[in-house]
Amino acid sequence: MLQGHFISATLDENSVSETDTFHYWKELRGYTAPLFFIVSGLVFNFLLLKTQALPLFENQRLRKGLKRVFLLFIAGYLLQFNFANISYYLNGNPGVHIFSFHVLQSIGAGLLLLIVLFVVFIKLLRVPWYIIYPLTLVCWLYLSGVVSTTEGYIPANAPELIQNSIKGPNSVFPVFPWSAYLLYGAFLGALFRQLHTRVRFALIPVVLLPILGIFLFLSGELLQYLQALTGLREIVYELYALKVMFQLTVVILFLLYLEKVLASTQTLLLIGKNTLTIYILHSLVLYGAITGTGIITFYRNTLTGWQAIVGALLFISFFAVLTVLQHKSEKPWLKLR
Structure with a gap:
């Protein structure tokens, strides 16, 4: 979310050629x-x-x-x-x-x-x-x-x-x-x-993926039946949504396999426990929510590809450090749980 919002808000797409890498980034950003x-x-x-x-x-x-x-x-x-x-x-x-x-x-x-x-x-x-x-x-x-x-x-x-x-x-x-x-x-x-x-x-993945595959297939079949019954419309978006759900399930199961690795990374755990706080703060810093002044006030769609990438990494690092500092503070100054 942080890198997707930062890059899309600050990147001048005219400075970036339509490479496969950029195309895949735009596709993956849509899954956020x-x-x-x-x-x-x-x-x-x-x-x-x-x-x-x-x-x-x-x-x-x-x-x-x-x-x-x-x-x-x-x-x-x-x-x-x-x-x-x-x-x-x-x-x-x-x-x-x-x-x-x-x-x-x-x-x-x-x-x-x-x-x-x-x-x-x-x-x-x-x-x-x-x-x-x-x-x-x-x-x-x-x-x-x-x-x-x-x-x-x-x-x-x-x-x-x-x-x-x-x-x-x-x-x-x-x-x-x-x-x-x-x-x-x-x-x-x-x-x-x-x-x-x-x-x-x-x-779990061996048991879960076939169950979910069958469920989503039957859901799609039922949606098509309802569409044929009512003549309402082609259900392109709904079937696309089912496809996205299944793809993201594979991602979630993969992350579960990395649970021991992720569990040993304290910063990732802290970020995961403070997503609402981070979302609110990133809206203030990036978009200037409430205050009217944020990063996009000065850099809206003006950065080159590499500048946007470096900026996104710094943006993520800022919130990672902020989360750790808040956790170590005896009196956390902002915690929305």
């Missing part, structure tokens, strides 16, 4: 957001389902989840406020971006969806996880097709703040289709939870 959503759903649901036996009102993990949802929404909208535009705000003009539905709000909405599924269907109605998550995922992908082919904003007469979460003038990461990646991550989290106590770790 889906991976972010999938891992968020995986970790959240893995931990939440561990508390399934607890009564709802005694479930601390559930309470932490609701607090995280609230924090994500507040932080997301706060980062879109900009003191450089204060005169516009005072004149009653909020600007085009302040009500945008961006990545933090979208993840918050996705986590809220997982909480509702957990409380209503798993806890109260006792629906098995292997039914509710796949079924909800297929429905979500199908509804994403409905939303994308519907003319105008949705809901039609709702405030822009609400419209942007589904289909509005500034829907950057709308819940349709982005919550589908979070739902898939939730399915993975539930599957990991079932397998990790029943199957030797080395066998």
Whole structure:
């Protein structure tokens, strides 16, 4: 995320030839957001389902989840406020971006969806996880097709703040289709939870990949059936999303194999535990969120390829050092967990 955002914000693409390396970088950068959503759903649901036996009102993990949802929404909208535009705000003009539905709000909405599924269907109605998550995922992908082919904003007469979460003038990461990646991550989290106590770790990919391959194939078949039944549209994006989900699953399983190596690298573990803090700080430093002044104020799309690469490495190093220093501090000055 850090290198992708830095390079895309500062690189002058006219100074870079369209080489295979640059092409692959642009392709891989497109996987960053889906991976972010999938891992968020995986970790959240893995931990939440561990508390399934607890009564709802005694479930601390559930309470932490609701607090995280609230924090994500507040932080997301706060980062879109900009003191450089204060005169516009005072004149009653909020600007085009302040009500945008961006990545933090979208993840918050996705986590809220997982909480509702957990409380209503798993806890109260006792629906098995292997039914509710796949079924909800297929429905979500199908509804994403409905939303994308519907003319105008949705809901039609709702405030822009609400419209942007589904289909509005500034829907950057709308819940349709982005919550589908979070739902898939939730399915993975539930599957990991079932397998990790029943199957030797080395066998997990051998068991998991065929299961997921069959599941995603059947999901695609079901989506095609629904499309043929309704005549709604070609479901190109939805099938692309399923392909991305499977590819990223392979990446996640590969990282699990590197767990012992990663676990020995304290800095990587600290960064992994502070992703929200790092996201907020990188928005301030790179994009000038809230303050109106950031790196792009001076270097927006002006760097050559090598300059952008070196800058990205320094950018990553800065946050790595900052994370370690905060961890060693007796009183961490900023920690959003």
